[in-house]
Amino acid sequence: MVKIPRVLIAAAASGQGKTTVAVGVMAALTRAGRVVAGAKVGPDFIDPGYHALATGRPGRNLDPWLQGEDRILPLLRHGAQSPAPSDLTVIEGVMGLFDGRLGSDGWASTAHLATLTSSPVIVVIDISSAARTVAAVVHGLRGFDPEVHVAGVILNKAGSSRHADEVRRSVEQLGTPVLGVLPRDAGVSAPSRHLGLVPAAERPEAAAALERLAEQTAAYVDLDALVEIASAAPDLDTPTWTPTTSDALSTATPRRVAIAGGRAFTFRYAETEEQLRALGCEPVPFDPALDTALPSGTQGIYLGGGFPEVHAAALSTNMRLLADVRDAVLAGVPTVAECAGLLYLAQAVDGHELVGAVPATAAMHPRLTLRYVTAVAPEDTLLGPAGTRVRGHEFHRTRTTPDRGDRAAWLLDGAAEGWSLDPAGTGSPTVHASYLHTHWAGHPELALSFANAVHGGETRSRTGLLHITPRTCHRSEPDVTDPLEHHGDAETDPSLVDLAVNVRLSTPPPWLARRLRDTIGDLAAYPDVCGARSAVARRHGVEPDMVLPTSGAAEAFVLLARMTRARRPVVVHPQFTEPEAALRRAGILPERVVLDAVDGFTLTPDLVPADADLVIIGNPTNPTGVLHPRGTLGALRCPGRLLVVDEAFMDTVAGEGDSLISPEMDGVLVLRSLTKTWGLAGLRSGYAVGSPSVIADLAHHQPHWSVSTLAATVMEATCSMAAMSEASAAVADTTQWREHLLGGLRGLGLHPVDSQTSFVLVDVGTGVREAMRARGYALRRGDTFPGLGPQWVRIAVRDPQTIDGMLRELATVLTFEERTA
Structure with a gap:
């Protein structure tokens, strides 16, 4: 018998918060000095990534379908003991407590796993839309299956202390302890996309978010009571799982197997590498987004799951690695490719364009494929002889055309799927490419077959084979007819990695998207911006008559051009070109004050003519990223002058301490945009803040109902406390990512401008931007900004992995330029 303290965190349904709670508990206990092992019920790859981040140990899966019921307890013990003994195991459930494979009466459900492992269950329940009814739900969960021991409850998303107390009393009257109550605004969760949560490996800010989550969990959950429940779990009579071995392979010289990793390939089970090592293989990770060659001495390739469809643009730019992988596969290097692979x-x-070794193309599909399946090998394949039968799962939202080759990898519930290929003509398949995910702990014969193939082949020479020629098929350079009217979106293309446009998100946050969808029912009425004006006023601590909602900052510039009676208008450059363009369209020719790169584009107030009665400047300035101190801008205020400050990117600056918005704004007008931070370039939403008289003058020139109902909704929603908190977290991420970009550019010997916002200006040399475009990266050209030339580019701050891919290609371009100079 062996003692394995353990607890299983379940939920009444999906979306109740069990992942947030489970990860929070793991992180809080780990930070309290306990050694915690994490596990996930079911085939999910993403949640174990967060478990690993929280515990510092491999995240593992427990799935009766993939691994077999008889292996669950050995795998549980293995996870509790490897790489070192743990104090307790926290198991995260899947879906609702009793939800399993459809038509199987709960097979592979959380409850099924709880009975197999005799684990006490703590149920997480979202109480945001109920009170005493929660107790009825708990009562039902406790009594539905007497073999499932519900030992406690954690209540999530309480609206108030009174609400929490009401639910707690009703649940505790059942005799079920409530271990914690999380308020509605306490959750820290990962963002989602088409296949669920964004993997931890793709979120450099995940570690910081985890620290906040650990602190909140420790504050709201009784961890001592949870540990007491885990410690009371009965002892287990089970051996530990050990990888299948082969005397012939384990004593042979280790053969290197390249394992795809990085942000695009985050899906593989921890036991996969353990199994390969036991079979005389040496797993060597490589990043298809960043590495330019396979690991030296590669004799096998394992391409697991992940999100290549999300990162396809960046992956396609790494043409050197694509060529190397293609050469290896064509040479007959044994290659397993699951789903993303x-x-x-x-x-x-x-x-x-990607490797091109499988004769098919793929595209996103509106329908998700998510299912457990039984697979049979229709003939001999790399993973086993004809008739090999396995259990696996599919989880993807792409489709291939065609959907399989003449030689299928599997028959999935009788239907042919995938490719089994012999590209080198060896007489037996060396490529196994399929959407099916399998767990090699449940089917060690697959790992053994692959390892035999890896050991059976000599190191293959890949010289003289067909290489992928660098592609130059991206959209041709857009013409610039008027530099002032040129915008970064003209330089993007679906085939390019977009570092030209400064929109932070590819889509609005889910909560904001839901708010906008809910507002569609109000579109029959004419827009009313009173609520938006009040929300913005509260956000900035000013009176409502100092705020004018606008259809983005661009409309505000047009209104300014219509209302101004300035005799000597001045625009400080380099900056966003729209203000000067709007003035010129209104027949006004402003003077330019151009700041000097030698001085770091810093502002000296005496550069501005003393009699200028309209001065327009950006802060932080687009495209330099320079943040002018509040005191410096304040020195530009004087009687008879209107100082207009474009603060479209001020919400990327922590604390916004240099903003000129204040209760007293005589002679100052500040313009803001919400489209960049919230992923709303297609829905123009912004506002102006100034003295009541200036705002009234602007409003006089604004067409009726120019601000849509949806745009007004955005202003109200993004001024809420929750939205402001999210924006602050985004600023922290942007700051961290910007420093990564700045450091990378300096590491290449460049001298970027010391930006304080979500983009970086740098002199890379003439022709480099065009070369980067040919390599798949769109950078914003600098020569359309007054005061800059073709050697300048503006690079949008993105996550470090995307930036690293750009730096990889930029290093190559700069090296080539240096060699040919």
Whole structure:
């Protein structure tokens, strides 16, 4: 018998917050000095990534379908003991407590796992839309299956202390302890996309978010009571799982197996590498987004799951690695490709060219494929002889055309799927590419077959084979007819990694998207911006008559051009070109004050003519990223002058301490935009803040109902406390990512401008931007900004992995330029 303290965190349904609670508990206990092992019920790859981040140990899965019921307890013990003994195991459930494979009466459900492991269950329940009824739900969960021991409850999303107390009393009257109550605004969770949560490996800010989550969990959850429940779990009579071995392979010289990793390939089970090592293989990770060659001495390739469709543009730019992988596969290097690996080996994904070793293309599909399946090998394949039968799962939202080759990898519930290929003509398949995910702890014969193939082949020479030629098929350079009217979106293309446009998010946050959808029912009425004006006023601590909602900052510039009676208008450059363009369209020719790169584009007030009665300046300035101190800008205020400050990017600056918005704004007008921070470039939303007289003058020139109901909704929603908190977290991320970009550019010997916002200006040399475009990266050209030339580019701050891919290509371009100079 062995003692394994353990607890299983479940939920009444999906979306109740069990992942947030489970990860929070793991992180809080780890930070309290306990050694915690994490596990996930079911086939999910993403949640174990957060478990690993929280505990510092491999995240593992427990799935009766994939692994077999008889392996669950050995795998539980293995996870509790490897790489070192743990104090307790926290298991995160899947879906609702009793929800399993459809038509199987709960097979592979959380409850099924709880009975197999005799684990006490703590149920997480979202109480945001109920009170005493929660107790009825708990009562039902406790009594539905007497073999499932519900030992406690954690209540999530309480609206108030009174609400929490009401629910707590009703649940505790059942005799079920409430271990914690999380308020509605306490959750820290990962963002989602088409296949669920964004993996931790793709979120450099995940570690910081985890620290906040650990603190909140420790504050709201009785961790001592949870540990007491875990310690009371009965002892287990089980051996530990050990990888299958082979005397012939384990004593042979280790063979290197390249394992795809990085942000695009985050899906693989921890036991996969353990199994390979036991079979005489040496797993060597490589990043298809960043590494330019396979690991030296590669004799096998394992391409697991992940999100290549999300990162296809960046992956397609790494043409040197694509060529190396293609050469290896064509030479007969044994290659297993599961799901994302299949897509990577395909000819293209959503139009982005990839390896091209599998004769198919792939594209996103509106329907999600998510299912457990039984698979049979229709003939001998790399993973086993004909008739090999396994259990696996599919989890993807792409489709391939065609959907399989003449030689299928599997029959999935009788239907042919995937490719089994012999590209080198060896007489037996060396490529196994399929959407199916399998767990090699549940089917060690697959790992053994692959390892035998890896050991059976000599190191293959890949010289003289067909290489991928660098592609130059991206959209041609857009013409610039008027530099002042040129915008970064003209330089983007679906085939390019977009570092030209400064929109932070590719889509609005889910909560904001839901708010906008809910507002569609109000579109029959004419817009009313009173609520938006009041919300903005509260956000900045000013009176409502000092605020004018606008259709983005661009409309505010047009209104300014219509209302101004300035005799000597001045625009300080380099900056966003729209203010000067709007003035010129209104027949006004402003003077330019151009700041000097030698001085770091810093502002000296005496550069501005003393009699200038309209001065327009950006802060932080687009495209330099320079943040002018509040005191410096204040020195530009004087009687008879209107100082207009474009603060479209001020919400990327922590604390916004240099903003000129204040209760007293005589002679100052500040313009703001909400489209960049909230992913709303297609929905123009912004506002102006100034003295009541200036705001009234602007409003006089504004067409009726120019601000839509949806735009007004955005202003109200993004001025809420929750939204402001989210924006602050985004600023922290942007700051961290910007420093990564700045450091990378300096590491290449460049001298970027010391930006304080979400983009960086740097002199890379003439022709480099065009070369980067040919390599798949769109950078914003600098020569359309007054005061800059073609050697300047503006680079949008993105996550470090995307930036690293750009730096990889930029280093190559700069090296080539240096060699040919």
